[in-house]
Amino acid sequence: MPVGPLMIKFLVMGTLLLGSLALLMNIMPTGRQNLRSRRVLGIIKNPIAMVATIDDGGDEKVRKTEEEWKKVLTEEQYQVTRCSATERPFMGKYWDHHEDGTYTCVGCGQELFSSDTKYDSKSGWPSYYKPVDNAAVSEIKDISYGRVRTEIVCSNCEAHLGHVFPDGPQPTGRRFCINSASLDFVKDD
Numbered sequence: 690m691p692v693g694p695l696m697i698k699f700l701v702m703g704t705l706l707l708g709s710l711a712l713l714m715n716i717m718p719t720g721r722q723n724l725r726s727r728r729v730l731g732i733i734k735n736p737i738a739m740v741a742t743i744d745d746g747g748d749e750k751v752r753k754t755e756e757e758w759k760k761v762l763t764e765e766q767y768q769v770t771r772c773s774a775t776e777r778p779f780m781g782k783y784w785d786h787h788e789d790g791t792y793t794c795v796g797c798g799q800e801l802f803s804s805d806t807k808y809d810s811k812s813g814w815p816s817y818y819k820p821v822d823n824a825a826v827s828e829i830k831d832i833s834y835g836r837v838r839t840e841i842v843c844s845n846c847e848a849h850l851g852h853v854f855p856d857g858p859q860p861t862g863r864r865f866c867i868n869s870a871s872l873d874f875v876k877d878d
């Protein structure tokens with residue numbers, strides 16, 4: 690009977706098609722709410738490098754529950770890094786800070802920005818023209834408040850850091866506009 694093998698063939702093709710569609714739908718969506726699903730797939734968006742890295746499960750990314758984050762962060766740090774709040778300009782700890790050193794993630798300690806790339810953007814937020822390493826931050830399309838912006842998060846713990854804009858100085862022409870509350874500072878020796 691040729692019907693049996695034919696049915697199996699259709700079933701296999703149907704499953705493959707559905708699988709491909711599901712994969713596409715997981716890769717395509719944008720926005721912070723989808724970061725977790727991309728992570729589940731092992732696809733981490735890093736448009737600076739324009740590469741998708743395969744998460745082999747052997748990484749040591751920082752993961753905490755909301756309750757655990759609340760215990761280790763101040764209320765302001767929690768609101769900014771875990772709820773994507775924006776601190777008021779000219780009020781944060783580092784917008785007018787000029788010591789030599791490295792700015793690290795307040796959530797996990799990962800090195801994010803060097804004082805060498807910090808500049809006065811007149812915005813009232815600490816601003817840098819590039820991260821210490823492209824892999825230190827992930828970029829996510831942010832469509833909140835009816836605007837299309839690019840959100841910056843720590844690639845290690847997914848802390849919201851701020852946004853990046855295309856109006857920075859050379860050599861990159863980019864402005865990483867970061868909340869002081871998402872940063873710690875380690876002074877050079």
Ligand SMILES: [Zn+2]
Pocket residue numbers: 794795796797798799843844845846847848
């Ligand atoms: Zn972090």
